Amino acid sequence: MTVIVHLRVPADAFELGRILRRAGDAAVALETMVPLGELAVPFFWVDDGGSAPFEAAVARHGTVSSVRRVGSREGRTLYELAWDSGADRLFAAVREVEATVLNAGATAATWEFELRFPSHDALGRFRTRCQEAGIPLDVGRVYNPAKLDGSAWYGLTxxxxxxxxxxxxxxxxxxxxxxxxxxxxxxxxxxxxxxxxxxxxxxxxxxxxxxxxVTTDGPPDDGVGHDPEPGTGPGSGAAP
Missing domain, CATH: 1.10.10 (Arc Repressor Mutant, subunit A)
Structure with a gap:
């Protein structure tokens, strides 16, 4: 039965964490992790003030094949990182037990993950592999999504x-x-x-x-009159 786990991992305990720690003082925010075959390609934001030295430092890392600028917004640059995930024992453990990265966020010192495991047994094997690799895990909430009210958090982590x-x-x-x-x-x-x-x-x-x-275009047909939004009633001059 599927299990979802929230956990924290020190950034210096696994390869991708060590790569992104090269940002130094530059603020890094992970945008998403995109699965591509055997790889999980991270996209992340870096403050423009620190992006140039960050880009150079990350590109020199031994397991990085390329770091590519994807776009920019509000003083930040979005990067795509291509790296050899085979050197990362944390992600090797994720792949081995067929877990899925649902969400991930990074600070300079810590990563937060939301992982989905196919079973409690798979979670147990993942924890064993991390222990063998010397990767400390701070496990937070563990739950079975099938037992939750689907509207409880409205899709929020x-x-x-x-x-x-x-x-x-x-x-x-x-x-x-x-x-x-x-x-x-x-x-x-x-x-x-x-x-x-x-x-x-x-x-x-x-x-x-x-x-x-909501599949209807108007307000609910509950038998109660509904006032129009300000500026949208008759004579308001608002466009239809």
Whole structure:
């Protein structure tokens, strides 16, 4: 039976973590991990101020074949990394037990993973392989998604749920704003860019699991009158 696990791994305990630690003071936020055959190709953001030295340092790493700029946005550059994952015993263990990387986020010192295992036995074998490789795991939440109410978190990972909850509770979306992404990042031990990406993904997931599931174009036919949105009623001059 499928098991989903949230865990933390020190960045210096596995190859990809050591590669991205070459960023030095540059802030790095993992965007996604794309499976390509036997490989998991990471895409990640780097602050433009530190991207040039970061690019040069990563390209010199022995297991990296290329690091390619994909795009840029709001003072950050998106990279694609091609590397020899065969030297990475953490990802070797992931492949061996046929686990799937659902989500991953990195700070300078720690990586957070959300992994899906085909069974509890596979999770046990994964932990054994990591122990044999000297890779310490800080295992957090372990759950069977089939036993959860499908609407419980509306597709959010635990990290996204906690970050979004804190942002709303502490006034990130208030006017005027009462807390910044940098301050939220300090609470969770991650960069402000990582907080921004978590919030973005959380909002996308909430929208996909709520708003985009509505199949009608108008308000619900519940027998109750609904006022038009401001600026959209008759005589407002708004475009139809």
């Amino acid at each position: 635990e990290a996204q749920r906690r970050t979004l909850s804190a942002a709303v509770r502490e006034g990130y979306y208030a006017i005027p704003r009462r807390i910044s992404t940098r301050e939220l990042g300090e609470e969770f031990g991650v960069s402000d860019q990582a907080v921004t990406e978590r919030l973005r993904r959380a909002i996308v997931s909430l929208t996909e699991h709520t708003v985009l599931t």
